Amino acid sequence: MKKDDFDYAIENTQVILAPEQQIATFGTTSFHFYLISELMDRVDQVRIRNGKIHAERPQILTPEHFSRLLLEGFGDKAQRYVDQLRDYARSIAVLRYGFQFRKTNVSEETIRDSIDAVIARTKRRVETAEEPLSAIIQGVDDAWEVCLLKFTIDMIERSAGGNLGDFRKRGLI
Numbered sequence: 001m002k003k004d005d006f007d008y009a010i011e012n013t014q015v016i017l018a019p020e021q022q023i024a025t026f027g028t029t030s031f032h033f034y035l036i037s038e039l040m041d042r043v044d045q046v047r048i049r050n051g052k053i054h055a056e057r058p059q060i061l062t063p064e065h066f067s068r069l070l071l072e073g074f075g076d077k078a079q080r081y082v083d084q085l086r087d088y089a090r091s092i093a094v095l096r097y098g099f100q101f102r103k104t105n106v107s108e109e110t111i112r113d114s115i116d117a118v119i120a121r122t123k124r125r126v127e128t129a130e131e132p133l134s135a136i137i138q139g140v141d142d143a144w145e146v147c148l149l150k151f152t153i154d155m156i157e158r159s160a161g162g163n164l165g166d167f168r169k170r171g172l173i
Contacts, residue, residue, distance in 0.1 A: 006081060009143035013150040017123055020132040022159035025166035029055045031155070032134040034122050035148055037141035038115050046118045047141055051106035053152060058163045073103050078145040103148065 016036075023029045031053050039045040111118055119138060126134045139147030 005143060006084065006146060009140040009146040010081075010150050012138075012140050013147040014138045015151060015154065016119055016136040016138055017126060017134070018158075019135050019155075022162055023055045023058065023155055025058060025163045027057050030133065031055070032131060033137060033148065033151070034126070034134065035137045035139050035144050036115065036119055036122060037139050037144055037147075039110070039141055044112055044114055046111050046113060046115050047108055047144075048111065048118065048122065049106060049108040049144060051103055053103050053148065055152070055155070058159075074145050074149070077143055078149050081146045081149050 019031050021029070033049075033051060033053055035049045037047050037049075039047060115138070119136065122136055126136060135151060137147060137151050139150075
């Protein structure tokens with residue numbers, strides 16, 4: 001996958017509905033995801049991938065450990081995205097967290113409809129079912145794992161402040 005493809009996937013990842021909770025400081029957090037993408041070669045063909053992504057409890061790690069982020073169940077494209085993150089991690093001079101992410105129970109279906117209609121239906125279904133740990137993500141079909149990783153990195157950034165506060169309250173840092 002070319003750098004332009006990575007950049008395109010990252011720039012075109014949009015969280016439509018974020019989980020209500022953040023990543024727990026002292027336990028595993030499991031999020032249900034619905035990743036919705038248009039098929040590039042077909043008009044009004046939309047793929048919905050859904051499954052679970054598990055975030056292990058955060059640990060305070062050095063930059064070297066962060067760059068060895070472990071991925072379980074992800075493919076080569078996702079690994080290449082993590083390789084890019086390594087360079088980014090080396091340039092940051094702040095406290096880092098390390099998370100081991102794994103995705104499970106991934107299924108997919110293709111629907112003939114507009115992406116906007118599929119997103120709206122999925123959002124209504126999630127809100128009606130009261131799924132507070134669910135996320136709806138719009139992404140790029142060929143690089144869907146990169147889009148899913150982008151979502152997880154965004155969740156880390158969203159959760160880090162609260163996690164850091166929890167570590168401080170317990171005297172761990």
